[in-house]
Amino acid sequence: MADHYGDAEVTFGQFRSAQPDAANVFCATKYCVFESVTITEEVVKANITERLRKISRVLNVGLCNFDTQRMNEIVESGVDIVSNQVQFSLIDLRPTFKMAEICRKHDVKLLTYGSLCGGFLADKWLNEPAPNMFREDMTPSHRKYYEIITIWGGWKLLQRLLSALSSIGKKHNVSISNVATRWVLDHNYVAATIIGGRMGISEHVEENTRVFAFRLDREDRAAIKVILDQSQSADVFEAMGDCGAEYR
Numbered sequence: 102m103a104d105h106y107g108d109a110e111v112t113f114g115q116f117r118s119a120q121p122d123a124a125n126v127f128c129a130t131k132y133c134v135f136e137s138v139t140i141t142e143e144v145v146k147a148n149i150t151e152r153l154r155k156i157s158r159v160l161n162v163g164l165c166n167f168d169t170q171r172m173n174e175i176v177e178s179g180v181d182i183v184s185n186q187v188q189f190s191l192i193d194l195r196p197t198f199k200m201a202e203i204c205r206k207h208d209v210k211l212l213t214y215g216s217l218c219g220g221f222l223a224d225k226w227l228n229e230p231a232p233n234m235f236r237e238d239m240t241p242s243h244r245k246y247y248e249i250i251t252i253w254g255g256w257k258l259l260q261r262l263l264s265a266l267s268s269i270g271k272k273h274n275v276s277i278s279n280v281a282t283r284w285v286l287d288h289n290y291v292a293a294t295i296i297g298g299r300m301g302i303s304e305h306v307e308e309n310t311r312v313f314a315f316r317l318d319r320e321d322r323a324a325i326k327v328i329l330d331q332s333q334s335a336d337v338f339e340a341m342g343d344c345g346a347e348y349r
Contacts, residue, residue: 129186129212131165163212166345169199176207184292187344189213191222191262191281191325192246192253194334195344201290210292213285217296219246222281224270227263231256242297252340254332262328269324273315282312284325 110130117126138144163184164172176182185204189196189211196204196211204211217223219242234244250259266277273280282294296309317325341347 127160129163129184166348168343168345169203170343172200172209173203173207176203176209182207182209184210184212185344186212186214186295188215189285189288189291189344190216190218191266191284191329192218192249192259192332193337193341194329195338195341196290197288198335198338198343200344201288204290209290211288211290212293212295213291214295214297215246216282216285216294217278218250218281219243221246221250221259222263222266223278224267224276226259227267227277228260249337249341252337253334258328258331261331262325265324265328269317269321272321275311275315276308278308279312279315280317280321282309283315283317284322286312287317287322 110128113128113130117123117128120126161183162181163186164175164182165186167175167185167187172182172185185200187196187200190213193215196213200211203209219240220226221243232239232243232247234247250256253259263277266280269280270277275283282296285291285294
């Protein structure tokens with residue numbers, strides 16, 4: 102969540118207050134800067150850290166869309182960081198280039214988003230032609246991830262990946278999206294994936310829980326690797342920069 106996502110924090114607070122085990126329900130939100138200020142340790146502490154920790158509302162501090170260099174600088178300076186929220190999927194492998202090593206070194210875990218590539222890593226796109234990005238049902242998210250797919254290897258290679266994921270999914274009785282999510286989760290520096298849902302339109306709540314019901318075996322990972330070896334994942338890193346660079 103974040104304080105600029107509408108009433109997300111208020112809504113969560115109301116939800117949490119209604120839970121019988123509220124003490125065990127926690128959220129991840131963000132400290133956002135809305136005006137030009139010089140960010141110093143004193144400024145941050147004055148706004149959030151000291152005040153909230155004194156009333157026991159902040160358990161841990163994490164980052165969002167920080168690149169490897171800046172994440173490492175923060176940790177090396179003595180700040181206790183537990184996580185970094187970044188984009189990571191079978192299409193966007195940028196965390197594997199630099200960030201993975203630093204995560205392992207400092208025991209920082211990734212909270213990943215975009216792991217279904219805007220919904221393109223799903224059964225509905227298997228054997229489908231490349232979509233017209235100007236269609237009314239194409240969202241900004243679709244357009245964003247379609248551009249990444251184009252750099253990564255294009256629609257034909259995506260179809261080969263979807264076919265491989267479909268075969269693996271049938272073997273384990275799960276969906277393409279489940280396999281794609283499981284692949285990300287199987288990296289030891291990933292703590293969780295953040296799967297988006299459109300309430301009342303495409304929530305997939307029950308389907309998403311199936312990701313915990315199976316594991317990829319050596320044969321599955323090898324089949325996926327065959328496709329990834331044909332991709333231009335290094336070009337994605339070169340074009341977009343390290344994790345989070347597209348937001349700077």
